[in-house]
Amino acid sequence: MPNSAPHRDVPASDDNEGTPGAEGSAVLRQTDLRPFMAAFPSGVSVVTTLDADDRPRGLTCSSLASVALAPPTLVVCIRTASPTLQALLDQGQFALNLLHERARATSDLFASGAPDRFERTEWRLPLGASGPHLIAAAHAIADCTVVKAVAFGDHTAVFAEASRVTVRPAAQPLLYGLRRYAGWSDAASAPQPAAITPAPPVPPVLPSEGAAGVRR
DSSP: OOOOOTTTOOOOOGGGOOEEOGGGOEEOSSOOHHHHHHTSOEEOEEEEEEOTTSOEEEEEEOOEEEEEETTEEEEEEEETTOHHHHHHHHHTEEEEEEEBTTOHHHHHHHHHTOTTGGGSSOOBOOTTOSSOBOTTTEEEEEEEEEEEEEEETTEEEEEEEEEEEEEOTTSOBEEEETTEEEEHHHHHTSOOOOOOOOOOOOOOOOOOTTOOOOOO
């Protein structure tokens, strides 16, 4: 099920506002998964590919998951009406760029649908790449070949096998949830909960002198 990516994560409309439930929670009259998925923070990626005229295409996506390690397979969920989806299905390949924590502007840019987004960000197409590499914004990049696409509702799940993975260990991931960004460095620097020290064992209570014992 698609996660609430930055460009799709919007508050529910007034028509979907429900009545208070137990402990102050809200029960929606109509099922809207956006508030639910907004409560599930994730990393942020940009899916990139080339169309039939070798023009770069791309969009921001936070709906992705690993499927299998052998073969190395992942799945991304993309809006079915997206031109980027059509291009990557036609080409049969794409690059998955995981954004680092200083790439919020890149996430917003590729979520905006701006026609000049590739002119406003640094990218390369290395030999053997499956799509443009956002070298200035990504901390990890996977070159992928489409294996299968399954349309469901308004999105299409694209299963793909990764042929090459590039990782920059020094960079930290960008996170997104609850309709805002966060950096992994900030999350990792939060104080850890104090370790719970086990209580010392309670010594057995011996009967005092003259007290009646328990016969077993």
